[in-house]
Amino acid sequence: MANRINLNMTTVENRELRLGTIIGWDGSAKELIEQSAYDERSIKKHGGCKGAGQGCRLCELQSPLNQETMCSNAIVQCQIGNLTDCVLINHAPIGCSSEDAKFNLTMHMGLARRGKPQQNTLNISTNLQEKDMVFGGAAKLRQAIRIAKERYNPKAIFIAMACATAITGEDIDSVAEEMEPEVGVPIIPLHCEGFRSKHWSTGFDVAFHGVLRQIVEKHPKKKQKDLINIIALWGTDWFTDLLKPLGLRVNYLLDCASFEEIRQASEAVATTTFCETLGGYMGAALEDQFGVPQIDAPQPYGIKGTDAWLRAVAKVVGKEKEVEEYIESEHKRIAPKLEEYREYFKGKYGMVLTGSAYAHGLISVLAELGIKNEAALVFHHDPVYDGAGKNQDTLKELVETYGDIPHYTVSKTRAFQLPQLLKRVKTDFLIIRHPGLASVAGHLGVPTFALGDEHIPIGYDGILRVGEILKGVLARTKFNKTLQRHVRLPYNDWWFSQTDPFKLTNDKDVFKDIEEKLGE
Amino acid sequence: MSEIQKKKPSVISDVRYACAVGATNTVVAIKGAVPIANCSPGCQLKTTAMLTFENGFQGSIAAGGGNMPSSNATENDVVFGGIKTLDNLIKSSLKIYDGDLFVVLTGCTGELIGDNVPDLVGKYQKAGYPIVYANTAGFKGNNLYGHEVVVDAIIDQFVGDYSGEKKKGLINLWFETPYYNQNWRGDYQELARILRGAGFDVNVLFGPENPGVEAWKRIPQAQFNLVVSPWVGVKNAEHLQKKYDQPYLHIPEIPVGEEATTKFIRQVVEYAGIDKKQSEEFIKQEASIYYYYLEHFSEFFAEYWYGMPSEFVVTADAAYALAYSKFLADQIGLIPKRVIITDNTPAKFRPAITEYFKNNISEGVSIDVDFEEDGYEVEKLIESVEFTAGKPLILGTSWELTLANKKGALFFEISTPSSETLIVNRSHIGYKGALQFLERIYSASVGGK
Numbered sequence: 001m002a003n004r005i006n007l008n009m010t011t012v013e014n015r016e017l018r019l020g021t022i023i024g025w026d027g028s029a030k031e032l033i034e035q036s037a038y039d040e041r042s043i044k045k046h047g048g049c050k051g052a053g054q055g056c057r058l059c060e061l062q063s064p065l066n067q068e069t070m071c072s073n074a075i076v077q078c079q080i081g082n083l084t085d086c087v088l089i090n091h092a093p094i095g096c097s098s099e100d101a102k103f104n105l106t107m108h109m110g111l112a113r114r115g116k117p118q119q120n121t122l123n124i125s126t127n128l129q130e131k132d133m134v135f136g137g138a139a140k141l142r143q144a145i146r147i148a149k150e151r152y153n154p155k156a157i158f159i160a161m162a163c164a165t166a167i168t169g170e171d172i173d174s175v176a177e178e179m180e181p182e183v184g185v186p187i188i189p190l191h192c193e194g195f196r197s198k199h200w201s202t203g204f205d206v207a208f209h210g211v212l213r214q215i216v217e218k219h220p221k222k223k224q225k226d227l228i229n230i231i232a233l234w235g236t237d238w239f240t241d242l243l244k245p246l247g248l249r250v251n252y253l254l255d256c257a258s259f260e261e262i263r264q265a266s267e268a269v270a271t272t273t274f275c276e277t278l279g280g281y282m283g284a285a286l287e288d289q290f291g292v293p294q295i296d297a298p299q300p301y302g303i304k305g306t307d308a309w310l311r312a313v314a315k316v317v318g319k320e321k322e323v324e325e326y327i328e329s330e331h332k333r334i335a336p337k338l339e340e341y342r343e344y345f346k347g348k349y350g351m352v353l354t355g356s357a358y359a360h361g362l363i364s365v366l367a368e369l370g371i372k373n374e375a376a377l378v379f380h381h382d383p384v385y386d387g388a389g390k391n392q393d394t395l396k397e398l399v400e401t402y403g404d405i406p407h408y409t410v411s412k413t414r415a416f417q418l419p420q421l422l423k424r425v426k427t428d429f430l431i432i433r434h435p436g437l438a439s440v441a442g443h444l445g446v447p448t449f450a451l452g453d454e455h456i457p458i459g460y461d462g463i464l465r466v467g468e469i470l471k472g473v474l475a476r477t478k479f480n481k482t483l484q485r486h487v488r489l490p491y492n493d494w495w496f497s498q499t500d501p502f503k504l505t506n507d508k509d510v511f512k513d514i515e516e517k518l519g520e
Numbered sequence: 521m522s523e524i525q526k527k528k529p530s531v532i533s534d535v536r537y538a539c540a541v542g543a544t545n546t547v548v549a550i551k552g553a554v555p556i557a558n559c560s561p562g563c564q565l566k567t568t569a570m571l572t573f574e575n576g577f578q579g580s581i582a583a584g585g586g587n588m589p590s591s592n593a594t595e596n597d598v599v600f601g602g603i604k605t606l607d608n609l610i611k612s613s614l615k616i617y618d619g620d621l622f623v624v625l626t627g628c629t630g631e632l633i634g635d636n637v638p639d640l641v642g643k644y645q646k647a648g649y650p651i652v653y654a655n656t657a658g659f660k661g662n663n664l665y666g667h668e669v670v671v672d673a674i675i676d677q678f679v680g681d682y683s684g685e686k687k688k689g690l691i692n693l694w695f696e697t698p699y700y701n702q703n704w705r706g707d708y709q710e711l712a713r714i715l716r717g718a719g720f721d722v723n724v725l726f727g728p729e730n731p732g733v734e735a736w737k738r739i740p741q742a743q744f745n746l747v748v749s750p751w752v753g754v755k756n757a758e759h760l761q762k763k764y765d766q767p768y769l770h771i772p773e774i775p776v777g778e779e780a781t782t783k784f785i786r787q788v789v790e791y792a793g794i795d796k797k798q799s800e801e802f803i804k805q806e807a808s809i810y811y812y813y814l815e816h817f818s819e820f821f822a823e824y825w826y827g828m829p830s831e832f833v834v835t836a837d838a839a840y841a842l843a844y845s846k847f848l849a850d851q852i853g854l855i856p857k858r859v860i861i862t863d864n865t866p867a868k869f870r871p872a873i874t875e876y877f878k879n880n881i882s883e884g885v886s887i888d889v890d891f892e893e894d895g896y897e898v899e900k901l902i903e904s905v906e907f908t909a910g911k912p913l914i915l916g917t918s919w920e921l922t923l924a925n926k927k928g929a930l931f932f933e934i935s936t937p938s939s940e941t942l943i944v945n946r947s948h949i950g951y952k953g954a955l956q957f958l959e960r961i962y963s964a965s966v967g968g969k
């Protein structure tokens with residue numbers, strides 16, 4: 001098997017190069033599956049011969065207009081910045097740290113959900129000034145490392161690169177190496193400057209890359225036969241409920257984890273995740289380089305997905321027989337309530353706007369509830385994941401199980417397209433997992449469910465949990481209708497009259513009037 | 521303090537402000553204005569997260585938040601220059617937004633790669649588009665600094681020259697940095713209400729009562745600029761003085777409570793030289809209402825025998841640290857134990873603020889104010905306070921929550937960031953706001969807390 005992940009360098013190739021990730025596309029889900037050629041790409045990832053082809057580069061719609069969005073540095077902050085006993089130094093001007101308070105709130109929520117004691121995040125900004133842009137910030141970085149050690153006595157210190165420091169050429173690798181003996185804990189450089197990748201999810205890979213290189217135990221002395229890695233964010237601990245019957249304990253990575261929990265990842269019996277977009281890199285690396293197999297199965301959403309996922313997990317721990325009984329009893333248990341919800345949501349339409357693999361999971365859950373999905377918006381599309389498992393083609397799994405999605409749009413947080421996206425299909429509510437979009441969509445008369453606790457939809461109970469929440473969400477339509485009656489988005493009538501969300505891309509003459517005025 | 525700490529680190533933990541490019545929110549506070557963020561992908565989400573979300577969840581509006589155009593620089597832009605990307609962004613913004621004014625704010629990336637933004641924007645200005653640019657790289661300063669830069673940019677490139685008459689009684693209100701203090705909207709309204717009540721025509725440039733960009737066009741006509749803040753806006757007023765020969769009155773203290781507000785009104789009226797009849801009538805009426813409520817409140821204050829705070833600590837920006845400390849110390853009789861100013865107040869304003877806390881806060885009260893932006897040090901400063909009388913009161917940010925719990929203190933958030941508070945419409949200043957401030961403090965004291 002090929003080494004899908006290269007841990008020799010401190011940097012990570014970004015997703016567009018590694019996976020062929022795109023952030024602009026519009027068509028049906030079926031078409032995208034065809035164009036993505038997952039199987040061919042998967043063979044290639046597993047070291048198959050060149051003849052298998054890489055799958056050609058996906059066509060990508062470029063947009064002249066982009067809007068407020070996230071970056072890889074922010075992702076690193078929300079991952080590494082939420083470790084309990086490690087410090088994250090953001091080597092940057094202060095603005096790059098201005099979301100720290102939000103990640104602090106997230107950490108408090110996460111710790112509460114996981115039953116861990118409350119604490120603030122351990123964060124430092126080197127707070128670079130104009131003169132540091134000219135003369136370099138290495139001295140400040142060294143000082144920050146010493147301060148990090150003195151203030152927090154951490155188990156490891158991470159250094160995040162940011163746009164400004166990447167442009168001025170700060171050598172964080174050298175400083176890390178040079179300082180490590182002095183402070184006596186791993187110092188881990190993370191090359192997560194925002195402009196390096198067009199999609200923030202590269203930041204996940206950078207965070208995992210850092211811990212894989214410098215924290216995860218390279219030569220585990222023992223195996224923990226009942227420990228399973230779950231690549232997660234801050235979600236409530238529902239994986240324990242799901243996996244306890246198989247005799248497994250969960251090891252959540254990375255948010256809210258401690259140094260020790262990360263270190264022991266190589267001792268686990270397997271790795272799985274709630275989202276292939278997030279977990280692919282870590283799963284593949286643990287499998288290739290630490291011998292911890294990843295669960296090659298559909299994601300644990302909806303009945304069929306959860307069944308298959310549980311079976312795959314059970315196989316790893318030799319509980320094939322037990323799992324069948326478990327699955328059967330679970331089906332029985334949720335059936336009456338599920339029937340109730342299906343009745344309740346009859347004739348309802350939903351639309352999911354999230355990262356890609358997670359969207360596929362969520363749409364499955366909505367489909368189980370009897371809710372139709374005529375459209376979906378994902379913020380990026382990875383034609384293949386790093387794990388590239390045979391059974392991990394999440395979009396194909398979705399379409400094969402629940403049918404095509406006629407309007408499947410890939411577009412990274414471009415709120416201005418929402419009027420057109422909502423015009424094309426019937427939608428009674430939206431599920432959104434990214435800041436900035438829900439409130440915009442809310443102006444259009446549709447209630448939105450900002451899904452913060454990402455574990456809500458997993459497993460059998462996840463279907464019921466989503467059903468319960470959606471009842472409340474639908475009721476909130478009243479608020480959104482009020483808003484729609486009185487408040488207008490900042491776009492002009494011409495834009496509202498358009499039907500193509502990619503009008504600015506597809507109409508070559510769209511700026512003609514402005515260009516004429518400019519004399520261009 | 522250890523050797524390392526003593527070197528006065530410039531590093532910051534637990535940040536309490538955003539950077540200059542966060543001044544996109546200053547633009548959002550002007551009705552009909554559209555910010556165009558010329559920066560890297562995460563910059564706007566982060567700064568806006570801090571200012572509009574993790575700050576009383578006050579939210580955004582119009583072309584703010586998720587609707588904000590942003591160039592989201594890529595590697596390609598960094599290597600080959602980002603002008604083409606910005607040009608496309610400007611065209612698209614002009615094409616689809618309903619905007620009366622567009623403001624391009626350039627962050628670290630654009631400034632470091634040396635894109636010629638003035639040249640590009642100039643092309644649109646020449647063609648008659650209402651568009652301006654501002655240099656707001658994050659390494660140049662925080663969002664308060666960025667706010668002042670944006671204001672000057674709009675004045676110079678949008679308001680333009682003026683040689684007409686000035687109108688007596690018309691004042692430009694320069695007050696707080698929009699979206700920075702959690703109550704800024706309500707506070708703008710209360711201050712505008714007070715000044716109108718006193719007989720002024722108030723030109724409100726930001727917030728709920730801003731009529732739109734036409735208010736900005738009116739700036740040069742005003743009799744004078746009123747700056748109500750220890751330092752924010754002084755730079756702009758100085759600029760206006762030079763540009764339009766327009767004088768300014770600088771009042772560092774945001775008035776809270778009847779006595780301070782009445783004094784404030786009289787000072788502005790005196791300066792303006794307008795007739796005092798209306799202002800005195802207004803004062804009389806407001807004062808009578810204020811004391812009608814205060815007398816009711818005094819029953820609680822006198823008879824509540826389950827304990828009340830006596831000592832307090834404040835950590836906030838200069839403006840609110842000063843305004844709230846003054847009110848609590850001077851009007852209520854709470855004892856200030858520590859005041860920490862966290863907004864990176866420019867050095868030239870610090871002596872005056874220090875002096876104010878030493879000698880002007882209230883008779884018999886004097887305190888050494890600390891200027892500290894590093895949250896770790898802020899926490900240490902609070903931790904070292906020895907409270908000696910009952911339950912302490914900590915007014916600060918969400919970073920202090922854990923510490924406040926540890927200290928068994930009454931705690932509420934008055935400054936950025938705040939994630940334990942939801943603000944829809946609230947003010948703690950002037951006549952009306954001061955009473956709300958009392959409600960908030962003593963609601964935290966009552967019941968089985």
Ligand code: SF4
Nearest residue numbers: 096163194560562563
């Ligand atoms: S400057 Fe770069 S690293 Fe910092 S917030 Fe902006 S995009 Fe992210």
